[in-house]
Structure formats: C-alpha cells, structure tokens
Amino acid sequence: MRGRPGLAPLALGALLALAAQEPVAGRVWAGLGREGEAFPSPRLLDLAAAHAALAVLSALAAAAIGLGLGLLVTRRAGRGLRPAADALAAGAQAVPPVVVVALAFPVLGFGLAPTALALLLYCVMPVLRGTVAAIESVPPATREAAEAMGFTPLQVLREVELPLAWPVILAALRVALVLAVATAAVGALAGAATLGTPIILGLQNRNELHILQGAAATAALALLAEGALLLLAGRARVGRSGASQETAG
Amino acid sequence: MIAFEGVSVVFGGVRALEGVTLSVGRGALCVLVGPSGSGKSTLLRLVNRLVTPSAGVVRVRGEDVAALDPARLRRSIGYAIQSVGLFPHRTVAQNIATVPRLLGWPRARIAARVEELMALLRLDPALAGRLPAALSGGQAQRVGLARALAADPDILLMDEPFGAVDPIIRRGLRAELQRIHRETGKTILLVTHDPGEALELATHLVVLREGRLVAEGAPLALTEPPVHPFLRALLGDGELGLRRLDLLPVGTAAAGAPPPGAPSIAASASLRAALSLMVETRSAALAVLSEEGAPLGAVTLQAILERRA
Numbered sequence: 001m002r003g004r005p006g007l008a009p010l011a012l013g014a015l016l017a018l019a020a021q022e023p024v025a026g027r028v029w030a031g032l033g034r035e036g037e038a039f040p041s042p043r044l045l046d047l048a049a050a051h052a053a054l055a056v057l058s059a060l061a062a063a064a065i066g067l068g069l070g071l072l073v074t075r076r077a078g079r080g081l082r083p084a085a086d087a088l089a090a091g092a093q094a095v096p097p098v099v100v101v102a103l104a105f106p107v108l109g110f111g112l113a114p115t116a117l118a119l120l121l122y123c124v125m126p127v128l129r130g131t132v133a134a135i136e137s138v139p140p141a142t143r144e145a146a147e148a149m150g151f152t153p154l155q156v157l158r159e160v161e162l163p164l165a166w167p168v169i170l171a172a173l174r175v176a177l178v179l180a181v182a183t184a185a186v187g188a189l190a191g192a193a194t195l196g197t198p199i200i201l202g203l204q205n206r207n208e209l210h211i212l213q214g215a216a217a218t219a220a221l222a223l224l225a226e227g228a229l230l231l232l233a234g235r236a237r238v239g240r241s242g243a244s245q246e247t248a249g
Numbered sequence: 250m251i252a253f254e255g256v257s258v259v260f261g262g263v264r265a266l267e268g269v270t271l272s273v274g275r276g277a278l279c280v281l282v283g284p285s286g287s288g289k290s291t292l293l294r295l296v297n298r299l300v301t302p303s304a305g306v307v308r309v310r311g312e313d314v315a316a317l318d319p320a321r322l323r324r325s326i327g328y329a330i331q332s333v334g335l336f337p338h339r340t341v342a343q344n345i346a347t348v349p350r351l352l353g354w355p356r357a358r359i360a361a362r363v364e365e366l367m368a369l370l371r372l373d374p375a376l377a378g379r380l381p382a383a384l385s386g387g388q389a390q391r392v393g394l395a396r397a398l399a400a401d402p403d404i405l406l407m408d409e410p411f412g413a414v415d416p417i418i419r420r421g422l423r424a425e426l427q428r429i430h431r432e433t434g435k436t437i438l439l440v441t442h443d444p445g446e447a448l449e450l451a452t453h454l455v456v457l458r459e460g461r462l463v464a465e466g467a468p469l470a471l472t473e474p475p476v477h478p479f480l481r482a483l484l485g486d487g488e489l490g491l492r493r494l495d496l497l498p499v500g501t502a503a504a505g506a507p508p509p510g511a512p513s514i515a516a517s518a519s520l521r522a523a524l525s526l527m528v529e530t531r532s533a534a535l536a537v538l539s540e541e542g543a544p545l546g547a548v549t550l551q552a553i554l555e556r557r558a
Contacts, residue, residue, distance in 0.1 A: 145334030148299055148406075149347050149396070150324030163338045 066127025115187030130172020
C-alpha cells in the first residue's frame with residue numbers, strides 16, 4: 001500500500017470531516033473547557049454538498065476554458081494569441097476571489113452566480129498554464145516525426161501530443177479543483193450556501209466552534225478532492241501501461 | 250524520381266537554399282553532404298513538404314509537391330532522422346506500424362509486416378512489446394529505420410540516420426542500409442556530415458555550401474584529380490587519395506602475374522586495403538584472388554598510383 005498516491009490526503013480528509021461533525025466537535029470543544037454550541041451536522045452536510053457542487057461545476061468550466069485556450073495557443077494558427085491568453089489568465093488569477101465576488105454582485109446579484117464567476121476566473125490559469133507547459137514538453141523530434149509520417153494536425157494532437165501531455169494536464173486539473181474547493185468558502189460572503197456559511201455565522205456570533213467546523217469541513221473536502229483525483233490518475237496510468245503491453249503482445 | 254527546379258528557401262530573412270537545381274534518379278542512393286548550415290537538411294525536408302520553397306518547384310514522381318496533400322505525400326515517403334523521434338508512449342511494434350495504420354491496412358497485414366521488418370533489421374522479436382525508453386541507441390535507430398520502411402515506400406529520406414550511435418554499430422547500420430538499397434531498389438536521399446560515410450554510401454553525391462549546390466556526381470568522378478579545394482577540404486580530411494582508393498576494388502587494377510611468394514588479397518577488397526597490406530608486408534606487388542581462391546593476376550604499387558576512374 002505504501003506509495004499509493006492519494007491515500008494520505010484521503011485519510012486526512014476523512015479525519016477532518018469526522019472532526020467537523022457536531023457530536024465530535026462539540027465533545028472535543030467541551031472537553032477543552034470551552035463554551036459554544038456546535039453547528040448542526042445535517043446542515044453542515046447540506047452545505048458540503050452545495051459547496052462541492054459549486055466547486056466542481058466551476059472547476060469543470062475553468063477546465064474546459066483553460067484546456068481549450070491552452071490547446072488553441074499551442075496550435076500553429078493560434079500561436080499569436082499566446083501573449084493575450086497568458087495576460088488574461090495571469091490577470092484573472094491576480095484578482096482575489098473575494099474582490100471578484102464583491103465587484104460582481106451588483107451585476108450578478110447575491111448567491112451562486114458571483115461565486116461561480118470568481119472560482120472560474122481563479123481556476124483558469126492553472127489549467128491554461130499546465131496545458132501549455134504539457135504540450136510544450138512533447139519532444140520536438142517526436143512531433144516532427146509524427147508530421148513527417150503523415151499524421152494530420154488533428155492526429156498529431158490526438159495521438160501524440162495529448163497522450164504524452166496527459167499526466168501534466170491531469171495534475172493541473174487537480175490543482176484547479178482543489179483551488180476551487182478551498183476557495184468556494186468565500187461564496188458565503190455573497191450569500192451562497194457553502195462551507196463558508198458556518199465561518200461567517202461564527203464570526204458574526206463570536207462562535208469560534210462554528211468557524212473551526214467550517215474550516216475543518218472545507219479543508220476535508222479539499223483533501224478528499226485531491227486524494228480522489230490522485231487515486232484516479234494513478235489508476236489511469238496503470239490501466240494505460242497495461243493496455244499498451246497487451247496490444248503489443 | 251525527385252527533382253528540384255531552381256529552388257530557394259528563405260527562413261525569416263535568412264537564405265537557407267538558393268537556386269538549387271538537382272535531379273535524383275530512380276533507385277539512386279543520393280547523399281547530401283556539406284558543412285553545417287549548408288542547407289542539406291532543408292533540401293531533404295523539401296521533398297515531403299516539411300519545408301516550403303520560397304521560389305522554384307519540387308517534383309516527386311513527376312508531380313509538383315505543392316499540389317499534393319501533405320499528409321498523403323508524407324505517408325508515401327519513408328522518413329528517418331538522427332534523433333529518431335520514436336513515439337515514447339507506443340511500443341516498438343506500434344511505432345513500426347505507424348504508417349501502415351495511417352494507411353488503414355488490416356491488422357493481420359500490419360502484424361505480418363512488423364514481424365518481417367524486425368527480421369530485416371535484425372531486431373530481437375522480444376523487443377516488440379517494449380517502449381522506446383528501454384532500447385539502446387542502436388536498437389532505437391533500427392526501429393526508426395523499420396518505421397520509415399514500414400509501408401514499403403519507394404522513396405526514403407534519411408537525415409543523419411546513424412548520427413547518435415557509436416562507430417561500430419554505425420558501420421553495421423551502413424552496411425544494412427546498402428543491403429536494403431541493393432535488395433529493394435528504393436530511391437534514398439540521405440544527409441550526412443561525415444565525408445567518409447558520404448563517399449562510401451553514395452551512388453550520387455551532392456555537395457552543398459551556404460545554400461548552393463557546389464558539385465554533384467558519382468563519388469569517383471568527384472574525387473578525380475584535380476579536385477576543387479573546397480571539395481578537397483570537405484571530402485578529404487587530409488586523406489582524399491586514400492578515400493578514393495577505398496572506392497576502387499582490387500579487381501579493377503589486376504594485371505599480369507604476381508611474383509612468387511607475394512601476399513594475396515581478395516579481388517573484392519578495396520585498393521586502400523591493398524595499399525595497406527603492401528605497407529604492412531613491405532611488398533610492392535600482391536596476388537589477386539577471386540572469391541573462390543582462383544588467381545586473377547597481380548596488383549602492384551605502380552598500378553595503384555596510375556589507377557584512374
């Protein structure tokens with residue numbers, strides 16, 4: 001089992017998730033001699049589900065945009081767009097999500113929309129950067145050989161560039177999802193139901209336990225996302241090398 | 250088979266080729282040689298449209314390549330390069346099968362062809378399922394060559410195909426290439442910067458310098474004295490005379506009868522080998538023997554000195 005990627009974050013995530021639950025958190029808190037009511041578990045689980053859905057959807061949108069842009073600017077025809085795409089992504093990442101939420105809600109209103117926009121902007125850059133770096137790491141001789149063998153540009157992309165770039169792109173997607181999960185908490189500022197809600201409530205009511213529960217649950221979700229994707233990536237790698245040996249035999 | 254008509258290539262303001270006109274006949278092993286920056290690789294890459302001429306016409310099998318679909322043109326031409334460029338995520342067998350697969354051959358035919366090519370290039374069948382990272386340099390070059398030959402193209406382009414291997418394997422691969430050329434009659438265009446390799450392999454030698462064609466012809470004709478100083482410097486390496494003798498078999502200089510007790514040499518050996526044997530044995534005459542050991546006459550030091558093409 002040692003060295004299997006993903007297990008450590010999954011275990012840590014599960015532990016934190018457990019710690020955030022009302023009975024556990026409440027008892028530990030009381031045991032420490034502190035006062036305060038724990039955030040109820042059913043509500044916490046509802047918020048976690050909403051939080052996860054928001055983060056996953058935003059990350060998926062960011063992945064589609066980042067991947068699309070990344071592939072576009074590494075095509076011969078799209079090379080000219082590279083500086084613009086870089087600047088755009090860097091700019092999007094440079095603006096803190098809190099600011100995006102604050103600036104966007106006069107236009108988009110309260111709730112999910114401004115949060116989703118903030119997460120989307122925040123997560124595009126890692127995917128774009130990762131995609132471009134991954135495609136550029138394909139050895140030029142390999143790409144040239146593919147061209148010289150008579151691959152069409154689409155075949156070069158599908159059969160040479162993407163398979164070789166995939167591990168790095170997958171890592172970038174993982175970063176994007178974890179960023180989205182960890183950052184989605186700010187949505188609570190705009191009234192979106194996320195795991196940021198107990199944190200905001202805790203701040204308003206001076207209930208530190210709420211804040212800790214919200215933080216632990218957010219971290220737990222981020223770790224679970226990280227672990228799940230690491231596990232998935234590891235499985236994909238094993239599956240692929242197994243398949244290639246099979247077809248070769 | 251391949252013709253360049255007044256071809257010039259400009260890369261971002263720099264002239265890579267200027268006004269090159271050259272015709273390569275069917276079945277030739279045409280070697281392009283020249284110092285780095287002479288445009289030899291560019292000339293090669295014009296043939297399968299990896300490079301587009303800024304002026305002039307490139308014809309392959311009589312057709313202007315500019316009018317052909319690049320992917321289809323490239324699938325009809327074998328291509329092997331120094332860096333090999335094997336696909337790292339595909340096995341040896343899958344790499345070799347690349348072009349047949351693109352051409353949509355049935356699986357059984359592809360498998361049979363891969364097996365045949367691995368045998369032709371003396372690759373251990375056990376390597377078929379390996380990934381390129383597990384190959385030695387020489388093996389990778391062979392796989393690259395097998396991949397270039399896979400769809401049995403009548404034209405083969407090779408850019409320093411033996412560049413990355415040590416001299417002994419290089420010699421073996423050269424012999425292999427000559428054997429394949431002899432047996433298949435393919436038209437081969439090969440780039441090298443090794444003048445020895447160029448003289449040894451070429452049936453048609455093309456010398457380039459700063460993007461211009463300096464000389465072309467049979468290696469023997471190009472090394473016929475008096476040799477232009479540039480060719481002398483490029484091809485000679487200070488031993489142009491010896492390299493020329495390398496191209497001539499002993500049988501072509503045999504005459505008369507050898508003195509008794511003269512050392513013997515095979516008729517198929519080169520005059521260079523004969524001269525070396527003379528120096529080694531301190532004898533000015535050798536007995537020439539056929540493959541079967543029958544006496545064919547004598548080769549003398551004087552005959553070597555007077556030998557003309």
